[in-house]
Amino acid sequence: MLGAVAMTVSLRRCFYLSAMVFFLSTLMAMVIIIKLSPLESVKCQQQKLITTPTIEWSNANTVSSNSLINNQQDVIDFDKNKLQNKISRLSWKMRNRVLPLFGKNNNDTLIDINYNIHIFYYAWYRSMSYDGVWKHWNHQYLPNWKKNDKRIFPEGTHRPPADIGANYYPALGCYSSLDPMVIDTHMRQLREAGVGVLVVSWIPPNSPDNTDIAMPDLLDTAHRYNLKIAPHIEPYPGRNPINLIEHIRYLFGRYSSHPALHRARRNNDGPELPVIYLYDSYVFPEAAWFELLSERGNLTLRGTEIDGIYMGLLVDSQHRSHIKKSNFDGFYTYFATNGFSYGSTWKNWKDLNKFAIKNGLIFTPAVGPGYIDTQVRAWNYENTRHRRHGKYYESSWKNAIDSGAKIITITSFNEWHEGTQIEPAKSASTKDFTYLDYEPEGPNTYLNLTKWWIQQFTNYNN
Incomplete structure (x- = not known):
């Protein structure tokens, strides 16, 4: 008791x-x-x-x-x-x-476009209803790059529209990147968020994942919304410095006169030149790039009709030397996984910006909302970066602004395979899998956050 x-x-x-x-x-x-x-x-x-x-x-x-x-x-x-x-x-x-939320009849919340904000955009999706074939939504499971890992993981390809190669499900459904209505929706969303430049993944004609077919409509629609486009040349099969010259010549010959092609100056008093991003640039030796990008190179592009602002990818710390000796105009970090690489690690961005200033280069750190790719790399849990209801995204923005960089890239608008998209997502599930979503904040969460942070970046640099 x-x-x-x-x-x-x-x-x-x-x-x-x-x-x-x-x-x-x-x-x-x-x-x-x-x-x-x-x-x-x-x-x-x-x-x-x-x-x-x-x-x-x-x-x-x-x-x-x-x-x-x-x-x-x-x-x-x-x-x-x-x-x-x-x-x-x-x-x-x-x-x-109190964020300036998007909504119907909410045109009074439009902000000025900032052309120093670039976002990676992918035009490789195809749908059965629009194209008569699935592409990328039916992405296959990729083999484990860790040869000593003996665990068993899923194999084969996904079967859309219920089962797709992504951990999130798009609000527009499994769309086609060639659908004019989809393109218009994307451009409107980016315009309302204040993003200035789409860095469009580009793969040349006659390649399996050809995205050049989408470029005319992307450029025309971007122009209607006062947006710009910069090609992001992917590592297509057989890419080398020689055929790269020919593909750059193709790009310039077909699109250099379009008003939506993004241009920038190498020097304050220099001409405006098209901006080209080169993914996996480090796989070519610096001597090969020197031949193309140095005024002393035997195959130099400088001063020719295909001169441009060429941006190399920096992943590891030693790539700083590669970028400099190759004569790139600048470099970007791309990956949205803090700690995954030297370039994607937030605490390194201040030093990278100092290196860029010292050597007269452009530095563009890549912010992102998170990372998860286990629907295509089922074994890659360790590189997942949880969104934490927007906090991860906000932290990456803070670090990018604090680095002093004058241009910021966003990874990505719609790289659904790696879960870095800020495009609206919706709740969806199958009997075997429940997709992640942006709840309880809602499908426009990351567009809203992007808009808010672009305003902070713009205010900081004014």
């Missing part, structure tokens, strides 16, 4: 103590949220950069909403880090409510 009474008193004291801590922590959260509210930071435009400390959300610990009062030990172990994580979530939700 006495034991039962003692237990009741002890439980009651724990309950009161837990309730008191919960009440005080909630009160503290409300005070801090009010002080740190983005409504206040938007008013104080003289503070050019968000002063929140850099946080690598890929390594951050999450805290459930009721973890503060689970038991007496939680109360004892309660510390500032848990409170800060909870405050951060609450603050983000409050801030998200």
Whole structure:
């Protein structure tokens, strides 16, 4: 009897103590949220950069909403880090409510286009209803690149429209990249977000994944929305410096006169030249690139009708030397996986920008909302970067702005295979698989966040 009474008193004291801590922590959260509210930071435009400390959300610990009062030990172990994580979530939700949201008849929220924001865009999707064939939505499972991994993983190809090679499901369904209505929708969404340049994955004619077929409609539609397009030359079969020259000549001959082709100046007083991104540029030796990109090269493009702003891909730290000796005009990092490579690691971006400034190069770090590719690389869980309801994306933006870079790329608009897309997604499932989505914030979450961060970047650089 006495034991039962003692237990009741002890439980009651724990309950009161837990309730008191919960009440005080909630009160503290409300005070801090009010002080740190983005409504206040938007008013104080003289503070050019968000002063929140850099946080690598890929390594951050999450805290459930009721973890503060689970038991007496939680109360004892309660510390500032848990409170800060909870405050951060609450603050983000409050801030998200006041973002300039897209909606029907919401044209008054349009912002100026920023041509220093480039986004990677993929035009390789085909649908049975529009093209009579599936492409990319039926992506195959790729073999494990870890030869010592003996685990068994799925093989074969996906079977759309229910089963697709992606961890998220597009709000537009399994569309065709050639469908004019899809192209128009994409361009409108990017225009409303304030993105200026689409870096369009380009594979030449007569190649298995030819995307050149989409370029005329992409350029025409982009022009209607005052957007620009820069080709992103992929490593198509047999690519080498010699046939690359011919394909660049093809690109320039066909599209250089189009007003939507993105151009930039190498020097302040120099001519405007087309901007070309070159994926996996490091697979060619620097001596080969030197022949093309140096004024002293035997096959130089400089000063010719196919001169341009050529951007190489930097993955490893030694690629800095490769970029410089190859005579590229600049470099980009592409991958949306913090810590996956030297170039994609946020903490390295300040040093990379300093290297670029010192050597007269353009540096474009790549921000991204997250990464997951286990529907095409089932064995690649370790490189997953969870979105954390937008926090990962926001952290990458903060680090990119803080690096001092004048141009920022976004990976990606619609690379669905690797889960880096900001294109709207919707809830979907099969009997064997449930797709990820953007709930509870909604399908336009990452377009809205992109718009908000472009405004911050624009304000910071004005």
